[in-house]
Amino acid sequence: MKNAKRLIAAFLAATMMFSMAGCSAKQEAKTAEPKSTTQETQKNSAFADAEKKLEEALAPLPAKDSKAKLAALEITLANPFWVTMKEGYESAAAEYGVTIDVLAAPKEDDVNSQLETLKTLLSKDYNAIAISAITPFNLVPGVAEATKKGIPVVAVGTSVDAEEAKKVNAKIEAFITSDFEEQGKMGAEFIAEKIGSGKVAIIEGLPGAAQGEARKSGAQKGFEGKDGIEVVSVQPGNWDRKTAYDITTNLLQANPDLKGIFCANDMMALGAVEALKAANKKDQVVVVGVDFIEEAKASIAKGELDATVAMSPYLFGKGGLIIALKVLEGQTIDKDIYWTPLGLVTKDNVDSFEGWK
Incomplete structure (x- = not known):
């Protein structure tokens, strides 16, 4: 597990950098001071640092120009x-x-x-x-x-x-x-913390798909044991935006006091946001996705999608x-699983993920 642990530690450090950059951005807003070159460099170097750590963890790297x-x-x-x-x-x-x-x-x-x-x-x-x-x-x-x-x-x-x-x-x-399960857990815990108590739902991906099942399991664990949190629905959205829209519309009809939705990817989360906006209930319901695609980034910046788990x-x-x-x-490849970085992106720190992909 040596290589896996090394990679996890490296990316946890990178994630901590995102949080620090987010704090810097918030302080800048308070003081209305212009951004410094140092701040911009720190913000935009996060992905490059993570990429470097990936290469270090996968060393020795293969030779170049093999024409494979x-x-x-x-x-x-x-x-x-x-x-x-x-x-x-x-x-x-x-x-x-x-x-x-x-x-x-x-x-x-x-x-x-x-x-x-x-x-x-x-x-x-x-x-x-x-x-x-x-x-x-x-x-x-x-x-x-x-x-x-x-x-x-x-x-x-x-x-x-x-x-x-x-x-x-x-x-x-x-x-x-x-770590797909950790993605679900992070998203659910964010929702629970934001709403304090109330009804929540999980829109999973394609039934049987490993990443979707793990995210669903993680979300369930994230909600478990939280006082006042009630999971009222767990439904497959098949990774589809329109399906998630329809599920959300039906959820609101059955649970007009719904307060949170975890979606197993951003496409479904964006569909849920659209349904909530159509029902004039977006301010009532916290929505979290996974992936951090560009459209999700824009939605978070506009204050619509509440958060996503970036990979x-x-x-x-x-x-x-x-x-x-x-x-x-x-080269001998051991059976360790090499993890990619995770970070929770919200409106408070979305600027810290500039250049992330």
Whole structure:
């Protein structure tokens, strides 16, 4: 666990920097003093520092200009989160002198299309493939085929079920992910603290999706044991904005005194905000999402979305490419999980996350 602990500590330090920068921003507002070059440098260096810590934790880094041909299979490019992760892959590929093709399913729940895309990738001459599975099961047959062909597969963000993979000799060489349960817990605890007491709801992602299930579990734990907090609904929003809008509308009809909603991603959180605005109840209900996509950032700055748990899809992509190249070099990759940074973004500290991706 040495590498994992080192990476966690590094990113906790980075998160502390965000909080410090947020405090600086609040003080600036009080004094109306112009921002100094030092303050701007501190604010805008947070992501660069986190990126540097990622590279340190994954050392020794692979050699550059190997000319390896890689592929990455994401969940969907219809969500800005995965678009940013694609940018992370492509930027890292340019830096390391390799090529990468990034593909994805049309929708976040299209498990069959994602598997077929993986099988298509396996018919080409890629040296290694990075995957982010929609569910723990849908890509197992494709990974088994890759193992049989001798094509190494690394998992990024989400992986395959270990027991199912073992049954068919489907091997994942390395796995980089985030603490999805902690994301849910952070979001729920923020809501509980903001409202003090009252009715709350959880809009989870796609049923069976590992990250969605973990965020739901984390949110439930975050609400548990809080005096006066009552969870009145836990429903799947399937990562979809319109579905979350409809769920929120129905929640308000059944619970007109609702005070908080945790959503398992930002797209659903933005849908919930839209429904609350339509019902003239946004000021009554605290909404928190996960991902920190650009639209969520703008919504927080406007005082609409209350908070989101920021992770780094860009570093997911970069880290995934690095570990794929390490595998190709024959470097030993232990089974530790490499965590990406977490930070709670609110209106008070959103400026501190300038340049985050």
